[in-house]
Amino acid sequence: MDKRIIDQAEGLRRLLAGRASRIVAVTGGPVGVGCTTTVVNVAAALTALGKDVLVVDERADVHSAAATLAGAWLRDGERT
Incomplete structure (x- = not known):
């Protein structure tokens, strides 16, 4: 196996050592129901x-969490 892959796995193990990890999943329906807003607010609170x-975020368009966090919700002077 490639040494870089082994090194990455070891680094991840060290990062997580001694910490209890939790996974929170938020799912939703169509655009506009508030999933991204919920996720961003929960992330900010944590x-x-x-x-x-x-x-x-499985979305890769202007409605994604990354776009929301980057302030990309404004395009051409209008809300998308």
Whole structure:
């Protein structure tokens, strides 16, 4: 196996050692029901409590969590 892959796995094990990890999943329906807003607010609240947070969003368009966090909800002067 490639040494870099082994090194990455070891680094992840060290990062997670001694910490209880939890996974929170938020699912929803069509665009506009508030899933991204919910996820961003939960992530912000957990971060404010000193927790490490990773947000993974399966959407790759202007309605994604990444776009929301980056302020990309404005395009051409209008809300998308």
